[in-house]
Amino acid sequence: MAFDECVEIPSPKKYVADSCERTYRWLVRCRDELERLNALPDTVNPGQQLFGINQGTVFKDLRIEHMEKIAQLDLPGYGIGGLSVGETTEEMYETLDAVLPHAPDNKPRYLMGVGTPENIVEGVWRGVDFFDCVMPARNGRHGKLYTRFGTINIKNEKYTDDESPIDDRCGCPVCRRYSRAYLRHLFKAEEVLALRFGVLHNLWYYNQLTEDIRSALERGEYEKWRSEFYRLREAGDDVR
Numbered sequence: 500m501a502f503d504e505c506v507e508i509p510s511p512k513k514y515v516a517d518s519c520e521r522t523y524r525w526l527v528r529c530r531d532e533l534e535r536l537n538a539l540p541d542t543v544n545p546g547q548q549l550f551g552i553n554q555g556t557v558f559k560d561l562r563i564e565h566m567e568k569i570a571q572l573d574l575p576g577y578g579i580g581g582l583s584v585g586e587t588t589e590e591m592y593e594t595l596d597a598v599l600p601h602a603p604d605n606k607p608r609y610l611m612g613v614g615t616p617e618n619i620v621e622g623v624w625r626g627v628d629f630f631d632c633v634m635p636a637r638n639g640r641h642g643k644l645y646t647r648f649g650t651i652n653i654k655n656e657k658y659t660d661d662e663s664p665i666d667d668r669c670g671c672p673v674c675r676r677y678s679r680a681y682l683r684h685l686f687k688a689e690e691v692l693a694l695r696f697g698v699l700h701n702l703w704y705y706n707q708l709t710e711d712i713r714s715a716l717e718r719g720e721y722e723k724w725r726s727e728f729y730r731l732r733e734a735g736d737d738v739r
């Protein structure tokens with residue numbers, strides 16, 4: 500990833516516009532330096548790919564202008580940066596709707612630092628190819644666990660005698676062996692194993708989610724798959 504400035508939201512438009520200019524200048528310097536290094540005979544890890552990062556907070560005109568400029572550099576891929584930093588979810592989706600049509604459609608698009616399972620489903624819907632986020636691991640350590648019906652807080656009283664797994668369709672080692680009641684006990688007793696199990700299950704969930712998304716896309720049934728994703732979440736965990 501090229502060096503960029505991730506501007507806080509909200510910020511004055513003049514500041515954001517100047518920042519986009521600076522991020523663009525850094526990107527050009529970054530590309531030139533990478534080309535110089537790649538031409539040397541003893542370069543470590545030659546042939547690295549350089550992605551440019553789109554910025555502009557939630558100003559659609561600045562986002563589009565910046566994306567069109569960096570697209571002309573014909574880089575191997577493009578990141579959408581500076582989202583999920585204080586704007587509403589709706590503003591994030593509107594920004595993606597505005598800017599993604601201006602990103603090259605033959606290059607990967609990377610939505611940086613995002614997000615919840617819903618954010619990923621919506622990002623893909625709008626044409627994003629990949630993501631990164633601390634959320635599954637951090638939430639796992641706090642006992643906030645993902646299921647196909649949404650997120651549960653395993654520390655809640657109601658799971659004290661719940662002998663079912665976190666998600667009965669989940670194939671992870673935790674769901675195959677242990678109950679919600681046992682996991683809740685581990686969290687309440689502050690056993691480090693609780694954190695490990697929470698992270699393991701949540702990472703498994705995200706891997707499965709993206710695998711399901713890929714196969715739905717390959718079948719050409721993403722719209723149908725997305726409706727089912729939301730139907731289960733609206734039904735909620737209590738209907739199991």
Ligand SMILES: [Zn+2]
Binds near residue numbers: 666669671
């Ligand atoms: Zn699991």
